[in-house]
Amino acid sequence: MEDILGPGVCAVLNRRVRYKEFDQMSFADMMVYSKLPEHPFWSHLEKKIDFSFADSLCSVLYSGRGQHPYAPSLKLKVHLIQIYYGLSDRQVEERIISDLFIKRFLGLPVDFFGFDHSTIGLDRSRMGTAMFKACHFYILAQMYSHGLWGDHSEKWIIDSFASNPALSKPRTYRLIQHAMIRVLQHLKRSHRAIYQLALASVETDGLYARTSVQPSTAGHMLAFSKLVAQAYGLLQWFQLEDVSALLQKELTEKERETSQHLQRILQDILEQNSRPVPPTDGDPIDSARNQTEQEIVFEKIPSHERAKDRLMSAVDPHARVGRKNTSTVTCGYKLQNLCGTSSVVLNVNAVPANEHDREAMYAMAKEVQSFFEISPRAMLGDTAYGHGLQRTMLATIGIPVVAPVILGSHPSKGYDLARFSYDKEKDCYTCPNEKDTVKKRHIPQSSGWQYYFEKTDCESCPLRSACTTGKAERRVFHSDYYEVYEAAKDYNATISGKLDRKQRMLVERKNQELKNDCGLERPLTKSRKALQLKGYLAAMVVNLKLTLRKLLPQRPGFIRRRNAISY
Ligand code: SF4
Incomplete structure (x- = not known):
C-alpha cells in the first residue's frame, strides 16, 4: 500500500476517526426492508465483499475534529452506485432518496434524504485517484482470496479504447x-x-x-x-x-x-x-x-x-486529438485496460488520445505485479503492443509478450522484408535476385539499421520495378530487436501461440462493459484526473459484477417474494 499512498500517509492510516452513525433502524424501517425482495446485485454484494476497509484507508483525509463525517465505506458505495447506473451527481442524490434497494444497501433509514449532490462531487475530489486506486486494489485482493484470479496459468491481456469526454474542440x-x-x-x-x-x-x-x-x-x-x-x-x-x-x-x-x-x-x-x-x-x-x-x-x-502534440482545450491541458486511422479521430483520451484471462480488470489508465498504445503497458503491468507479487504466464496484446522495446522491458520483470510482429512492408509497395533473407554470420541481407547488401547505417530514432544494396546491381536488375519504385538503390530495415521479433514469430506460429491470440479477444468484452455499461466511452468529465478516477470506479463495478456471477451458485433473478434477509 505504501507504493500507492506513500509511507507518510500509511503511517497515519491507523488514526481513529469517528464517522457519522445513523440512529438504530426503527421498527417501521425493519418492516419495510424485511418485506422488500432481495435485489439481484446490491443484496448479495455485501455478503461477498467487505467495504469496511475504506474507513481505515480514508481516515487520513479527516482531522477527527468537528462534525463527524459520513463513513468512507458508505461514500465509496455511493460512487459505485453512480457508476453502476451511469448517473450524474444530482441523479444519484435523487436515486438515494427514492430507491429502497439502494437505501437498504447503504444501511440508511427509509426516510433519509441527507446526501447533497455537491457533497458527492467534493468527496470524489477529496478522495482523489490514489485512494480510488487503493480501493480498487483492496477489492482485487478480496477477489484473489476468493480464487477469482491470480492462477499461475493466467495470462494478462491489454487493450485500449477511445474515451471522448465532454470537451468541445474549438477552432x-x-x-x-x-x-x-x-x-x-x-x-x-x-x-x-x-x-x-x-x-x-x-x-x-x-x-x-x-x-x-x-x-x-x-x-x-x-x-x-x-x-x-x-x-x-x-x-x-x-x-x-x-x-x-x-x-x-x-x-x-x-x-x-x-x-x-x-x-x-x-x-x-x-x-x-x-x-x-x-x-x-x-x-x-x-x-x-x-x-x-x-x-x-x-x-x-x-x-x-503545427506540432502534433498540441493542446486541443484550454480547460484540460492533457487532452489531445488522436488518429487511429484516416476516419477514426479521438478528441480527448484513451483508456488502457489491463485484464486477466479470468476476466478480472486489473488496472486501468487514462492516457492522452495521441499517446502510443504501448507506452503505458510496462508501468501498468509492473504496478499490479509488484503490489500483488503475482506474475502472469504471458501478456497478450495486439500489434500495437508488440514493439521490441516493450517486449524487452517486460522480459526483465519475467513477463513474456505475445503479440503479432509488425511486418516490414515497403513504403512504396515494393517487395516486403519477408522476401529478403538475413545471414547472421555475414551480417547482410540477400534479395530475391540473389544479391547481397554492401553497407549499413544505424538510425537511432528508428532503433535499427538501414542495409543498402549495390546501386549498380539494382539498376540492372530485372525485378527492379516490383522491388522498388525509388530512384536510388533498394534498402532494407533491420531492427535492433531482430532476435526478439524472430523468437516472437516462431512462438506465434505454434499452436500455443495461436491459442493465445484467440484468448486475447476476451478483453473486448471487458472493454464493452467499461465503455458502454459504465459510460467511459463518453464520460461527463473534463479532465484526465477525473477520467482516471472514473476508470478505477468502473473497474471496481465490472469486477464486483463478475464476483457475484462467479460466486453465487446461480444467477439471482428478481424474486417477488418475501425477503430472507434479517435486519
Ligand atoms: S532491385 Fe536491387 S534489391 Fe531489389 S531484387 Fe533487384 S538487385 Fe535485389
Missing part, C-alpha cells in the same frame, strides 16, 4: 480567446481590483469578437493577429515588476500557482498555433495592418506545420 481563434478568458476570470475571482487594473492596462477588445469562419479572409487574419498580440500583451503585463509585486502581496500562494498554470496554458496555445510574420510589400494584410498601426503581426501556423 484556433476561439481556443486563444478561451485561454485568455480563463486567465482573466481567475484573476477576477481572486482579486477584483487587480482584475480591473488588468482591463485598464491591457487591450482586450479581441476577447469577445466573432470572426468569419473563412480563415483566409483578410479580416479574419487581421482579427487573429490582433487577438494574439493582445494575448501576448496580457502575458507580458503579468511579468511587469509592479504587477508581480502586487500579485505576490495580494494573492495566496495557491491562487498565484493557478494563475501561472493558466498563463502557461495560454502561452503554449499561442506558441503552438501562431507565429510572427515579417512585413512584405504589396500584401493586402499589410495595408490593413498599417491602418491599425500594429507593430507586430501574427499569423496562424498552417495546420500541417
